[in-house]
Amino acid sequence: MLKRLHLLLALFILTVNAAMAQITTSGISGKISSNGETVIGATVTATHQPSGTVYRAVTNVDGRYTIQGMRPGGPYKVSISYIGYKDKVFNNVSLNLGESQNLSCSLQEDAKQLQEVVVSGKAGLNGTKTGAAMSINAQQIADMPSISHSIADVARLNPQLTTNGQSGSMSFAGMNNRYNSFQIDGVMNNDVFGLTANGSNGGQAGSQPVSMETIDQIQVNIAPFDVRQGGFTGGAINAVTKSGTNEFHGSGYFYGNNQDLVGRHYKNMDGTYAQPYDDEKETLFGFTLGGPIIKNKLFFFANYENSEKSYPTQYTIDSPDVKFNPDLAKALMSKIYDLANRQGYDYATSWADKDKNVKSQKAGLKLDWNINEFNKFSVRWSYVDAKQTLGLGGIATLNTTDHLYDFKSKTHSFSAELQSRISPNLSNEARVSYVSVRDERTSGQPAPSITIYKVGNGTMNIGNEYSSMANGLKQDIYTLEDNFTWYKGNHTLTFGTHNELYKFSNLFLQNLYGCYYFDTPDDFLNYYNGCGADGFGGDGKYIKNFYFTQANVEVTGNPRWAPEFSAAQLGFYVQDKWDVTDSFQLTYGLRMDMPLFFDTPAENAKFNEWAAGKGYGFKTNQKLASTPMWSPRVGFRWDIEKNRKYILRGGIGVFTGRIPFVWLSNNFTNTGVQTSSYSAKNNSAVQLIMDPNKQTQNADNLKATGSQLINVFDKDFKFTQTMRVNLGFDFNLLGIDWTAEGIFSKSLNDVYYKNLAYEESGKTLSQTSYMNWDNRPLYTKVADAKSFTNIYAMYNTSKGYSYSLSLSAAKHFAFGLDLNASYTFTHSESVSSMTSSVAQSNWRNTHTYRFSNNPELANSGYNVPHTVKASAFYHFNWGTNKLFTTTVGLIYQGQSGSPYSLVYSGDINGDNGTSNDLIFIPTDAQVDQMQFLGTDAYTAEQQRANLKQWLATTRYVKDHRGEYFERYGDNLPFESHFDFHFGQKFGIRTGKYVHALELTLDIMNVANLLNKDWGRTFSSGYNSEFVSPITYKGDGVFQFANPSDMPLKYPSSYYSRWRGQVGLKYTF
Known part of the structure; x- marks a missing residue:
């Protein structure tokens, strides 16, 4: 396989001329005339x-x-000369990344006098872009309020961008x-495998892909009708780094904070105030x-650059405002030990109360x-190089x-x-790049994962996280x-190619040490009480779910087998x-993208x-088809x-992206050949085995019921467009602009996705x-599919759309004040929001009340209707030679909250999916017909009364009684x-240098x-996508907690507080 990859690389190096598909440079262009006549042969320098x-x-x-391939920024001196005419000189020209500035002029006869024109910024509106785009220079980056020093912080003023401050997703x-x-300097730095929320390499380790101190300009594109830009159907961010000049320039900087620069309190939903942090530290x-x-x-x-962050775990077993029951959790833990x-x-093991630590180092070198x-x-x-501690608990989760x-x-x-x-009429740009990414998760002592729900009003997790x-x-x-x-004349013709080649090795064995789920503490205790002196013999019917996956060593030769595959586009x-x-100006072009797949999953x-x-x-051992994908585009710009x-x-055009390759990797992992996956639900044969290396004992008991998890593609599947x-x-x-x-x-x-192992029964x-x-x-279950646990097949759909309407205003004042404001309305709908890296999760997270394998078009998980943004920046130069500068900036960002669904906890329709069934919002009369199972905290009748109260007072549901909750129906x-x-x-x-301390x-x-x-920031219940207020226990029985125990939103402990950071920077 590697030989084929190298052969393809060599082929392109020999046959491809040179240049770039992602923009890293700027340019200038124009028309030179004199007395209304064109000037032929004038020299532009x-x-x-x-x-x-x-x-x-x-x-x-x-x-x-036209001059392309120029360094972004400046300042430039542009002179235009022609024999017998006065020279025209443009000084202090500054170029935006990815844009070609128009510098047209009319020359006058008699070259005795030199004319100078000072261009200190834009002359009027931006006269180069066709589609929605935004450019950000180094000064704007430095002025932006930020503690994370992230791309998302810098780009957030883009009107069409919505960000999640907690995850960093855009x-x-x-x-x-x-x-x-x-892209950074035209090199792919997005997470093409598709695991990180912020979309860039190193994101899961809590790191940014580049030091913001090195960025010269950033360009944000949403609808570039330039066919050179591709590989996305969302948005594109292009960043270029700084370069050396004829003078030595440098900087040394330090930024930091601690718990004294983090807000002590914010208001909880019950009116109380959160406790202050006693230990927090950030240094960069x-x-x-x-x-x-x-x-x-x-x-x-x-x-x-070196960065270290340490955040305290606010919610521990001893915290006063947690939703889980600490005493009950301790009692259950003692039984686990026993x-x-x-x-x-x-x-x-012990209860997690350690701080969340994030560390990273960044280094770079550029030669021009x-x-x-x-x-x-x-x-x-x-x-x-980055590392982050993950898996800490929350207000309703104890780990x-x-x-x-x-x-x-x-x-x-x-x-x-x-x-x-x-030549004067021909230019070329070329680039070759290589990116190596190595990611790894490491846990403590190997142990099975044990989850017990409803420990009070929370969940406890014991043992290794299952992924x-x-x-x-x-x-x-x-x-x-x-x-x-x-x-050529008034045409600029571009011929180009952009080629990406990928090689992956993905070790991902979920549930390798076994995973056990108990629906309630009582279920766990009932199992525990049935165990004998050897710790076995409990009735497995109390184990709600058991999962176990192992590599088939006789096939793979390695118990920690990782599939390897290569592809190209x-x-x-x-x-x-x-x-x-x-x-x-009219721009029109055609782009063809061809995905190639070099490896085949096992038969x-x-x-x-x-x-x-x-x-x-389709079959397990099939490649995706290498189908040409055409992207015609046309754009225009009219200076009225x-x-x-x-x-x-x-303009209008087609944009071709790629799927996250983790979705393809699922097909290599889950063929049912290299690995075997076992699952059981309330199966008396299952035992809770504490030794992570002996989970096969359960597998032996389950082989008769089947053990194959299958992931496949539809035979006609294509990349996103x-x-x-x-x-x-x-x-x-x-x-005002x-x-x-x-x-x-x-x-x-x-x-x-569809789960082909299950079909409609014909009943409702x-x-x-x-x-x-x-x-x-x-x-x-499909009658002849009993030997397959689940069969997840990936399909294309042409359903889905989004639209965005925005109005923005900008005003620059000569005395140093810049004001900006925007409002955007967005609506998006999809069949599936595809929020996960795992096939099962993507299928399950497509919440539905109709057809599990043919989901309806509904709001997407990225539907944030209203966004308001505003900023004010003031710069004041003072002191001797105006070398002292005061900068003050204030940014406002307001947006609708995250979308969420209300689903049943459990499987109410028998499709083998948990928490994927949207609730029916019952009337009081329908609540009276429901059967409830009492708990230690609430009797069946108390739960009925609590549900009625919750339905009557909760936003959205109180106005939709007798209806289904729509997918992501509320924000x-x-x-x-x-x-x-x-x-x-x-x-x-001092001499020719200015030394500055900021x-x-x-x-x-x-x-x-x-x-x-x-300033509170909210999360929806126990999950970022859905809330499960009603539990379906099976056999027509439900459970519901007190409304105060299950609010739809929780404030984020860290992001709901004010957070400060001080900095000291020396530049020369």
Whole structure:
């Protein structure tokens, strides 16, 4: 396999010319005239003044010129000369990443006098973009209030972006956060495997993929109609790092806080106030250094950064405001110890009360070489090493120390880029890159996972987290890119290719040490009381669920077997950017992406025979089809009055992404050949075995009932594709720059799962005596599929859409004040939100009340309707030579809360899915017909009364009695957060250098500092996606707790407090 991969790499190196598909540079273009006539042969010279880098072009027969591949930023000096005419000079030109600034002019005769034009920013509105986009420069990054120093913090003012402050995930225009693209210097840094919430490598270890101190510019794209940009159906973030110049510049910085800079209190839902943190610490320090190796020729830029964070575990077994019952938990734990002792297994653990620790180191080196006036070459290396402790409990979850795990991640990134000006009309850009990612989870002493529900009103987890028993990932990603550009008259023709090659090794054996679930403490005690002196003999019917997976060593040769597979995605495209007139530009192009798959999962002859008999047309040992995926796009920009005061722009096009490769990896892991998965529900044969290495004893008892978990693709499955329409109007009114933006996205190929091991029985729940008002279909195991635990098949769907409407305003005042504000309304619907990395979870999380294998179109898990954003930044230069700078910034971000569903805890329709059945919201008369099972806390009649009270007083459900709760039918309350930044810089000039010392203070959620009721951040119940207020016990019996024990929202302990950070930074 590796030989084939290397062969393909060699083939591309030999046949592909050179360039890039993800934008890392800027450019200038324009038309030169004199007295209304075009000037042919005028020389345009652009000099990047900090580095002395020179770019040149000559106007063509239409008087037009274009220079691409330029360093973003500046300042540039651009001079335009022609014999017999006065030179025109543009000074202080600054270029935005990914944009080509228009510098057109009219020359005058007689070259005795030099004309200078100062360009200190945009002259009018942005006259280059066609689709929804946003550029952020280094100064804006430095001014942004931030403690996490993350890309999400910097990009959050984008009107179409919604962020989750707790997870760091970013959703653009209501799209799946796994469908985004993130590039650093054109190198892929998004998590292509699809495991991290923030979408970047190292995210699971709590790290950012790059030090923000090294970023020069960031570009956010949602609808770029430039066909060079691909690999996403959500949003794309392109970042370029700083480079060295002809002068030595550097920085040393330190940022930190402790518990004294974290709010002591916030208001809980019951009116009480949370307890203060007694121990919290964050430090971040590092340096940057850049300069010349050879003046005007060779430059370097280097950096190092170290970050350490320690957060206290607020909710421990001794915390006063937890939902679980501490005394009951201790009593149950003593029984666990006793069982282990009787079984002769030495088991030791304790309650998790340790701090959450996050550590990371980042380093990088970049070299830029001006080979000559026509060729520029750069190489870059970066490294991130991070570790984070995960698995800590919460207000309703109590975990033991062996349930915690450390997530470790290391990322190496290498890239090389060549930009060439072949002739006045031809240019080329090329890049090759390699990214290595190594992720690993490590737990404490191996132990089975034991979960007991309803310990009070919470859950206790003992033993290893079920997904961390054997979990490690290796990724190797190669990229080859090329753009060849031909400037022909008023046309700019681009021919390019972007190719990605992937190699994965994914160790992922869930439930390797066994997982046991007890529905109540009473169930556990009933099992325990039946055990004999050897710790065995309890009745397994009290074990709600048992799961166990093992590698079949006789096949794999390794008990910790990890599937390995390789794939590629090749992209080819052609585009014409046509300057139809001086004020109207049309861009149209066609892109073709071709996914390739080099490996095949193992053959399961038994399943393949079964699937063929059903007419499904797929089998375990099949590759995805390598089908060309076409993406035509057309965009336009019209400067209506030719003065950049009113600009209409937009376009329509198809965007092709990729699926997270973890979904493909599931098919290699779960063929039913290399691994065997066992499950049992209330099975008397199951025993609670404390030795993690003896779980096969249960497996032997279960072999008669089948042991194969199968994951497959539909034979016609394709990567994701979206058709997107964008229309924007930029205008200046009353001295304010306004933008009205509309984005509509329609799914062409999206993704959902079916469980083919279960089918509709032909009956409905309404035919039962206990739920005769609920018409949902009931399910049963497919008669001839008894030997398969579950069969999860991935399909495409064209259902699903989203739209986003926004209005934003910006105003710059000459005295240093910048104001921005925006409002966005978003609505998104999907068949499945695909929020997980595991097939079973993705199927289960598609909550439904209709058809489990044909889910209805409903609100998506990324549907956040209302977003309001505003910012104010003030810069004041003062002191001798204006070398002292005071900066004050305030950001407001308000958005609808996270969407959630209400589902039954349990399996009410028999489809073998837990917590996937949306509740029917009963009337009081229907509640009277329901049967309840009493608990120690509440009798059956008390539960009936509690449910009626909850239904009558809870938002959304009180207005939808007698209806089903729709998937993600409601959102948590609107959240408002203010973030503050203050910076004071003291500069002093010594020779040609300015040395500066800057003191900074950032306060996130500063409103909580003023009022403890303000700034709360909520999570929905016990889960980020759903709440399970009603438990279905089986046989028509339900349980319901007190409404105060099951609120729909809980405030986040950390993010509901104000959080400060002080900083000290030296620059020269």
